[in-house]
Amino acid sequence: MAEKYINIQNLSVSEILYTFINDEVLPETEIDRSNFWSGFDKAVHELAITNKKLIKIRERIQIDIDRWHLDNKDKKFNQKNYQKFLKEINYLKEDQGNFKIITKNVDDEISKIAGPQLVVPIMNSRYVLNAANARWMSLYDSLYGTDVIESEESASERYDPERGLEVIRFTKKFLDNHFSLSNMSWKDVTEIKVDKNNLNLIYGNKITNLKDEEKFIGFRGDLKKPSAVILKNNNLHIEIIINPNAFSAKSDAAGISDIILESAITTICDHEDSVAAVDAKDKVIGYRNWLGLMKGNLVARFEKNGKKLIRKLNPDRKFKLKNGNESKLHGRSLLLNRNVGHLMTNPAILLKDGSEIPEGIMDAFITSLCSLHDFQTCKNSKKNSIYIVKPKMHGPDETSFTNEIFNKVEDVLGLKKNTIKCGIMDEERRTSANLKECIRSLKERVFFINTGFLDRTGDEMHSSMEAGPMIKKGDMKSSTWINAYENNNVDIGLECGFSGVAQIGKGMWAMPDKMADMVNQKIVHLEAGANCAWVPSPTAAALHALHYHKISVFKKHHELKKRKKTPLSDLLTIPVVNNPKWNIEEINKEISNSAQTILGYVVRWIDQGIGCSKVPDLNNIGLMEDRATLRISSQHIANWLHHGVCSRKHVLEIMKKMAKVVDKQNEGDKNYQNMSPQYDKSIAFKTACELIFQGKSQPSGYTEPLLHLNRLIKKN
Numbered sequence: 001m002a003e004k005y006i007n008i009q010n011l012s013v014s015e016i017l018y019t020f021i022n023d024e025v026l027p028e029t030e031i032d033r034s035n036f037w038s039g040f041d042k043a044v045h046e047l048a049i050t051n052k053k054l055i056k057i058r059e060r061i062q063i064d065i066d067r068w069h070l071d072n073k074d075k076k077f078n079q080k081n082y083q084k085f086l087k088e089i090n091y092l093k094e095d096q097g098n099f100k101i102i103t104k105n106v107d108d109e110i111s112k113i114a115g116p117q118l119v120v121p122i123m124n125s126r127y128v129l130n131a132a133n134a135r136w137m138s139l140y141d142s143l144y145g146t147d148v149i150e151s152e153e154s155a156s157e158r159y160d161p162e163r164g165l166e167v168i169r170f171t172k173k174f175l176d177n178h179f180s181l182s183n184m185s186w187k188d189v190t191e192i193k194v195d196k197n198n199l200n201l202i203y204g205n206k207i208t209n210l211k212d213e214e215k216f217i218g219f220r221g222d223l224k225k226p227s228a229v230i231l232k233n234n235n236l237h238i239e240i241i242i243n244p245n246a247f248s249a250k251s252d253a254a255g256i257s258d259i260i261l262e263s264a265i266t267t268i269c270d271h272e273d274s275v276a277a278v279d280a281k282d283k284v285i286g287y288r289n290w291l292g293l294m295k296g297n298l299v300a301r302f303e304k305n306g307k308k309l310i311r312k313l314n315p316d317r318k319f320k321l322k323n324g325n326e327s328k329l330h331g332r333s334l335l336l337n338r339n340v341g342h343l344m345t346n347p348a349i350l351l352k353d354g355s356e357i358p359e360g361i362m363d364a365f366i367t368s369l370c371s372l373h374d375f376q377t378c379k380n381s382k383k384n385s386i387y388i389v390k391p392k393m394h395g396p397d398e399t400s401f402t403n404e405i406f407n408k409v410e411d412v413l414g415l416k417k418n419t420i421k422c423g424i425m426d427e428e429r430r431t432s433a434n435l436k437e438c439i440r441s442l443k444e445r446v447f448f449i450n451t452g453f454l455d456r457t458g459d460e461m462h463s464s465m466e467a468g469p470m471i472k473k474g475d476m477k478s479s480t481w482i483n484a485y486e487n488n489n490v491d492i493g494l495e496c497g498f499s500g501v502a503q504i505g506k507g508m509w510a511m512p513d514k515m516a517d518m519v520n521q522k523i524v525h526l527e528a529g530a531n532c533a534w535v536p537s538p539t540a541a542a543l544h545a546l547h548y549h550k551i552s553v554f555k556k557h558h559e560l561k562k563r564k565k566t567p568l569s570d571l572l573t574i575p576v577v578n579n580p581k582w583n584i585e586e587i588n589k590e591i592s593n594s595a596q597t598i599l600g601y602v603v604r605w606i607d608q609g610i611g612c613s614k615v616p617d618l619n620n621i622g623l624m625e626d627r628a629t630l631r632i633s634s635q636h637i638a639n640w641l642h643h644g645v646c647s648r649k650h651v652l653e654i655m656k657k658m659a660k661v662v663d664k665q666n667e668g669d670k671n672y673q674n675m676s677p678q679y680d681k682s683i684a685f686k687t688a689c690e691l692i693f694q695g696k697s698q699p700s701g702y703t704e705p706l707l708h709l710n711r712l713i714k715k716n
Helices: 015-025 033-071 079-088 125-135 139-144 161-178 280-295 359-371 395-413 435-441 453-463 473-478 480-495 515-521 538-550 553-560 584-608 627-642 648-665 683-693 704-715
Strands: 005-008 011-014 117-121 136-138 191-195 198-203 206-208 216-221 226-233 236-242 256-262 266-270 299-304 307-312 317-321 326-329 334-338 345-350 356-358 386-390 420-426 446-451 503-506 532-535 613-616 622-625
Touching: 005 015, 011 015, 011 033, 015 280, 015 359, 033 079, 033 356, 033 359, 033 395, 033 453, 117 125, 125 136, 125 266, 125 280, 125 299, 125 307, 125 538, 136 139, 136 538, 139 161, 139 256, 139 538, 161 256, 161 538, 191 226, 236 538, 256 538, 266 280, 280 345, 280 359, 345 359, 356 359, 359 386, 359 395, 386 395, 386 446, 395 420, 395 435, 420 435, 435 446, 435 480, 446 480, 446 532, 453 473, 453 480, 453 627, 473 480, 473 584, 473 627, 480 503, 480 553, 515 538, 532 538, 584 613, 584 622, 584 627, 584 648, 584 683, 584 704, 622 627, 627 648, 627 683, 648 683, 683 704
Parallel strands: 117 266, 117 532, 266 334, 334 386, 386 420, 420 446, 446 503, 503 532
Antiparallel strands: 005 011, 011 345, 136 256, 191 198, 198 206, 216 226, 216 317, 226 236, 236 256, 299 307, 317 326, 345 356, 613 622
């Protein structure tokens, strides 16, 4: 169906978006409708000019880099000459000296609390509410329902008493490790009382207390029979729930029925890589969910196991301080908003020349406008700040442009300067190499820097496409550049004063079913200096929270400040193989692995509009896939094609073979449409092939242009 547009000022606005803004967003904001549209119109047309220029600069720089590699392909790579060249084309910027960020009015969840960070697609209201409510999660449920606890009945729907006992043993060890008692173990406790501002733990005739009594914060219920006690370690709270009558407390001498962990401290509500939003209808779904979060009235109605359920935002958690005074804890994650980057445009609004609006500019205005409702409810930010995570910026010129966008938004909406805070996704090589100057351009707004291995690897391969065939994807994680990238991000953040002010983040755990592995491995993110790291589910947030009780990240920051800084030459070491000697089996395995993940993701994106999903790999292990995983896989095959490691015919044969595998993996999905055997009639299969065969010519190797184009074709 053709889009209906309303003409307002010099803009043509999709009717569905125009009505949403006028009827749902602007009311109760005290912003006059005509003033908003006139200010928005003027600002958008000014900003769009700069936006287009910056995209042209990206194209020019890529052409220059390609030409340099072609001109020097018969010479031994010279790092010194390479860096000189990158400075000449304005890719590398000069260091302007030391400074500290001066971001003000940052919520404690950003500045003082280290903990897990969820990323959730904004278009799914149920998932969004689950994520927002994941601030508080049951440790019992998170252990019992995952492979962290091993037992013969792990796959059974029937309750396994031995598994339940293992959960209790695990939690007692957790309490002993982080809330240790003076002369007994938590497993010996038979009664819990509060007396004279102290927590009394009783075993027979013995009474003991916490070794560190400052960790006891408060309680619920009666002093002699509290229903819960609240403890705090490393600025994270836990609640010990006491209910001897509960089924889960039958095997616990103290009547403890659960331990509730403060888990997802912050949540990124994502309008970008994890959604498929290609037109006004899609965008309004996301904007409306964000508006509901800011108003505090978002509701999701759904059916599960034959029952009709309603989900809404959790209230704050009331309790009594140990002195008896009433208090409360924030009941929900602090919600951040990831806008799209500078590249994409969207047909939801057309400019006066008929071109589509840059989507990132539209996101900035509309998500901020929705956020004004939070200033009245205070359901989210206690400091009246708006938190926007900005992805896929290339270098300081583009971070400066983001600052300019936010300045314009604040002017139009009548906000104080720097009300909008900016998170910098460090996922493009030009940003990594100039991170300090990127931060400088946003030093009054920046609240977050984050590394993203997948997008960063995709950009690494595309930027150096002409340098030679890239190493295998699995070898990237041990390459020189990736280690330099991860360390440099933390080092620069600490040098610029992030500790205690802003977040330094690390990337996603991609295997939501492999929680035992996550518990064993993801602590490395804290050891590396991350005061937040991404997790794929509320359960994963609860289990990852255990790591933040083990390590004080802010103490770790003091240690890391002393280490030797990463040389730029390591960051710019290109991961190519000069004379690849892979046999055909190795090549087939590598291409098949990438092809299967590409197809498994693209078929859901194009046919069903699913922007993030758990896609089984060739070993049927579910992996969280989004556009970042698609970018790395498509760019890797495109690189091998370009350098003759494989042929187009070879890749197409593998794509058809893997399409059959993906079709088989999805045979239980009633909404799924097979790609095989009529490959030429499948828009999804066609798109997946285009991402590879046109991969070299795609801007920065991004997948969005082809995905959006073909999703629109599918929808129409």
